[in-house]
Amino acid sequence: MSLLLVAPLLVVLFGAIDPATDLWPHLVDTVLAGYVVNTIGIAFGVAVGTAILGVGTAWLIAMCDFPGRSMFAWALILPLALPGYVAAIVYGDLLEFAGPVQTALRDGFGWGKADYWFPAVRSPLGAIAVLSLVLYPYVYLLVQTAFATQSATLIETGRLLGRGPLTIFRTLAIPLARPALAAGCALAVMETLNDIGVAELFGIGTFTTGIYRAWFGFGDVGAAARLATVLLLVVLAVLWAERRLRRSIRYHPENDRSRPVIRYALRGRRSALAILGCALPVGLGFALPAAVLVWWHVRAGAPVSSSIPSAWRLVPQC
Amino acid sequence: MHAMTVALVLAMTGILLVPANAASAESVNLYSARKEALVRPLLDAFTEASGTEVRLVTAKGGQLHQRLLAEGENSPADVLLTVDAGNLWRAAEAGLLRAVNSAYLDATVPATYRDPDGRWYGLSLRARAVVYATERVSGTDLADHLDGYLELADPVWRGRVAVRSSNSIYNQSLIAAVIANYGPEVAERWAHGLVENFARPPSGGDRDQIRAVVSGEADLSIVNSYYYAVLLGSNEADWMAGTAIYFPADAQMGAHVNVSGAGVTRHAPHPDAALALIEFLASPEAQSLYAELNHEFPVHPDVAPSGVVAEWGSITTDDIPVVQFGRLNPDAVRIADRAGWN
The missing domain is CATH 3.40.190.10 (Periplasmic binding protein-like II)
Structure with missing residues (x-):
């Protein structure tokens, strides 16, 4: 069994020690630096993005009470069901220069091409945003569980000692949830490193698109394997960082006396903000892209019932 | 590449599995990099004309290429249909296609749009x-x-x-x-x-x-x-x-004119049916379908392009x-x- 798991790694390593063709120096001279910058930049951005979205929503669900909380508790997982490249197609289409948003802005204000600035969606920053929106549930799931169970007793002790929610969040909840946060971010970063759809659609050269180009474009399996080996080193670095974040502190899982934490009851403006804080990730990471897909399908004159396979037809064709 | 690496790639990708019924008589197996919607009407016309069923596998060009490489002589594929002379050339260079002798194809497809060694033929122009x-x-x-x-x-x-x-x-x-x-x-x-x-x-x-x-x-x-x-x-x-x-x-x-085209695979189980399919795709009937379905230029010199394309005049x-x-x-x-x- 473990041989099956290790076999792909062996293939890559065997391939990488084949004598280098003259393609490898060419890649090093031209595109490799861009692959490194883009890959690491996007991975780092997604780690930060998923941490913010995941921890924020996890705190609201685990520690606060507000209308719709139990519905959001599961709805916040939905973006995980949306493949990154599908979200990339939707947002690329909505937010590009020719898309409905910018077209409406130009028509509404009478702007021309040079009259305004709009962030380019098909860019590394766009990829970070799209991937963070569909991958934050990894962090949310793990950290929410950590908040709700592991640290309940300690957090309540903190409360009894008169600490406010912000102090508890900063000094107790976050340090205690650090292993869960590190694991969730590591999962999100792994998904990012192996993503090809978003990078390809947004025209960004990363290791994964580079491997594809070296293998299927140049037909050079050796160069592809060398690129893959570098990517594996990045993966190892991520795993090392994840372990390191857990080291030096010992985390004791609660014994059988553990029970759910008592939540802050939010009212008025605070509860509205909490609802907004949960609705935005669900809306942008799932509901809006799904609605746009259905809308496109109806616009094309097809019944909604057959809208699932249509996502495939949206992929750029030959 | 090391033989060991090849063996591992084969084992890993698990694509040595061949459909059990791949060798039945009245059929031909097509690996197509073109979308089913563009290919299916042509295949239906072929089946109607010849009585030969066509089994279709569609995927991206590079993936079909790697799949043919990995399947080797066990491949059920008879015909590779793909876009761009670059892809056809790669397939021929990798030894995935066989040379065929077809007086019809040689007479119909201009020499500019086919492999000099007869391993692939352009079937539509863009x-x-x-x-x-x-x-x-x-x-x-x-x-x-x-x-x-x-x-x-x-x-x-x-x-x-x-x-x-x-x-x-x-x-x-x-x-x-x-x-x-x-x-x-x-x-x-x-x-x-x-x-x-x-x-x-x-x-x-x-x-x-x-x-x-x-x-x-x-x-x-x-x-x-x-x-x-x-x-x-x-x-x-x-x-x-x-x-x-x-x-x-x-x-x-x-x-700059490029082709979509096809060739008979090296290990085709049904080489005769495969060649018949490619010859059919170059026939006036199929060429008209090509022109209407996707507005490409026919490779057959006597077939007219679609109305929209004809308006562009001669190029x-x-x-x-x-x-x-x-x-x-x-x-x-x-x-x-x-x-x-x-």
Whole structure:
């Protein structure tokens, strides 16, 4: 069994020690630096993005009470069901220069091409945003569980000692949830490193698109394997960082006396903000892209019932 | 590559599994890089004419290539159908296709559009053309600054050209054609100049480049002719008003024409049926279907193009044999890398 798991790694390593063709120096001279910058930049951005979205929503669900909380508790997982490249197609289409948003802005204000600035969606920053929106549930799931169970007793002790929610969040909840946060971010970063759809659609050269180009474009399996080996080193670095974040502190899982934490009851403006804080990730990471897909399908004159396979037809064709 | 590596790749990808019924008599197995919607009507017509069933596998060109490599002599595939001479050339170079003797194909498909060794034949033609905004690119602009492809690198077009990524083989073959016509140094300078002229970093497919022109993000786009024709024939035709198509040509190089095509696989279990299928695809009946389904130019000299395409009039085409696009592909991709054409 473990041989099956290790076999792909062996293939890559065997391939990488084949004598280098003259393609490898060419890649090093031209595109490799861009692959490194883009890959690491996007991975780092997604780690930060998923941490913010995941921890924020996890705190609201685990520690606060507000209308719709139990519905959001599961709805916040939905973006995980949306493949990154599908979200990339939707947002690329909505937010590009020719898309409905910018077209409406130009028509509404009478702007021309040079009259305004709009962030380019098909860019590394766009990829970070799209991937963070569909991958934050990894962090949310793990950290929410950590908040709700592991640290309940300690957090309540903190409360009894008169600490406010912000102090508890900063000094107790976050340090205690650090292993869960590190694991969730590591999962999100792994998904990012192996993503090809978003990078390809947004025209960004990363290791994964580079491997594809070296293998299927140049037909050079050796160069592809060398690129893959570098990517594996990045993966190892991520795993090392994840372990390191857990080291030096010992985390004791609660014994059988553990029970759910008592939540802050939010009212008025605070509860509205909490609802907004949960609705935005669900809306942008799932509901809006799904609605746009259905809308496109109806616009094309097809019944909604057959809208699932249509996502495939949206992929750029030959 | 090490034999061990190959064996591991085979074992890993698990594609040694062959459909049990792959060897039955009245059928032919087709690996197609073209979408089922474009291929199925042609196959149905073939089945009706010959009584031979066609089993269809569709995937991306590169994936079918790797699958044929991995399956080796156990492959159930009889015919590989794919787009771009670059892909066909790669398949032939990798030993995936066999040479066939077909007087019909040799007489029907012009020599420019097939493999000199008879391993693959072009079945439809597409030109890589310029779609431009008539409001922002005047007739005199065109006459003064755009004859052939080289002038797409003219500084007058700075920040005005939309084109997709050089990951697309369509662009790789265009660069290869420029190398074949003008030599590598000119092609290299041209690619650098063209990148300078980009209206935005390359992204999306050919349709997206046309969208960029319509919306005003770019003034010129480089796209395959059938994308424009398909949009003109669709309910989006109104939206396309204000655009026109131009086929670059100068004294050296006419419009860059590429093929979609097919070849009989080396280990085809049904080579006769395979050849019959390819001959059918080159027949007038199938060629008319090709022309109407996707607005490509027929490869059969006697078959008329679709109405939309016929309106473009006669086009001066590049006469470099398309097999050159394959041979020059590695050089073309490197030029793109050096020019920063992502």
